Amino acid sequence: MQKIKQTKPMEARLFVLIPKESHNAIIICRRSSKKVGVFQWDMLTNKVKVSQWMKGRIYEHFSDVSPDGKHFIYSMNQKGWGYTVISKAPWIKAISMWENVGGWGGGIFISNTQYMLYDGCMGYKKFVDKSLEYVKKEKFNMENVSFRVKYLEFLNGLLYPQRLMDRDWERVSKSNNIEVFQKNIKKNTLLEKTVYGYPHGANLKGKGQFWETHKLITNDTVEEKDDWEWCEYRYDNIYYAEKGCLYEMSDISNEAKLIYDFNDEEFVEVIAPY
Numbered sequence: 535m536q537k538i539k540q541t542k543p544m545e546a547r548l549f550v551l552i553p554k555e556s557h558n559a560i561i562i563c564r565r566s567s568k569k570v571g572v573f574q575w576d577m578l579t580n581k582v583k584v585s586q587w588m589k590g591r592i593y594e595h596f597s598d599v600s601p602d603g604k605h606f607i608y609s610m611n612q613k614g615w616g617y618t619v620i621s622k623a624p625w626i627k628a629i630s631m632w633e634n635v636g637g638w639g640g641g642i643f644i645s646n647t648q649y650m651l652y653d654g655c656m657g658y659k660k661f662v663d664k665s666l667e668y669v670k671k672e673k674f675n676m677e678n679v680s681f682r683v684k685y686l687e688f689l690n691g692l693l694y695p696q697r698l699m700d701r702d703w704e705r706v707s708k709s710n711n712i713e714v715f716q717k718n719i720k721k722n723t724l725l726e727k728t729v730y731g732y733p734h735g736a737n738l739k740g741k742g743q744f745w746e747t748h749k750l751i752t753n754d755t756v757e758e759k760d761d762w763e764w765c766e767y768r769y770d771n772i773y774y775a776e777k778g779c780l781y782e783m784s785d786i787s788n789e790a791k792l793i794y795d796f797n798d799e800e801f802v803e804v805i806a807p808y
Contacts, residue, residue, distance in 0.1 A: 545797055548764060548796060549595075550775065552701075553601055553602060554601040554701065555601040555602050559574075561582065569590075569801050570591060571585075585804065592609070593608070596693050597609060598641065598643050598649075605666065606621045608640060610637060615633070618640055620641075625806040629808075632660065647666050649667070649669065650669050695729060698715050702717060703717050712730055714727070714729075722753050723750070725749075726751055730746065746765075748760075748762040748765045752786065762775065763775050777797075781793060
């Protein structure tokens with residue numbers, strides 16, 4: 535009798551979008567190449583609850599959340615079809631939708647009501663919510679819009695590095711699609727993030743096309759945090775995702791506190807309340 539090979543379930547892969555002006559963050563939880571869940575995380579209470587799941591793929595590095603946390607823009611691929619979507623956070627049901635090429639889309643918010651699209655796909659729109667404003671290149675004015683990223687750099691580079699710089703990360707080096715960012719978190723302490731883009735991400739098993747590693751640098755001491763798949767500093771805490779779990783660390787000398795384990799989460803049908 536032929537034995538059936540048992541496959542070990544994939545560890546949840548996590549990515550978090552934190553609004554600049556709100557404590558309600560969005561967690562993108564990938565359980566497989568075909569199933570992804572979006573969760574709401576209240577960073578003040580550390581309560582996590584599921585919003586919606588979809589059968590497909592959300593490309594987190596091409597996604598963003600508005601400063602007030604009320605809208606979510608993301609790029610997705612479903613059965614080979616790519617779309618750029620805007621929804622009411624933390625849900626994924628579209629209020630605006632455009633076609634894109636295989637998931638190479640998405641966008642970035644430049645205010646609570648204004649956004650830019652990465653791939654210029656306005657000609658392929660399906661439906662658009664008029665309460666939000668699409669800002670074209672010729673209308674973009676750095677003096678009138680509170681946003682640090684130059685349009686051309688945004689257009690020619692990945693969305694994620696531009697979003698990091700808008701959230702107080704300093705880019706200290708860039709070469710061959712590898713970018714290094716640092717953020718001062720406490721006296722004599724730096725958080726360092728190295729972002730890898732195509733083609734480097736495709737060369738390591740278990741990594742997506744875009745991924746990151748981290749370091750904690752205190753004086754002359756460097757702690758490698760290669761297993762931290764996402765990390766951010768907020769409310770005087772370090773938050774990070776590792777092996778499908780979300781953690782909080784109030785001080786680099788203290789043991790991390792588990793916020794939520796996503797490894798047992800599975801697809802459930804949830805209808806958005808709009």
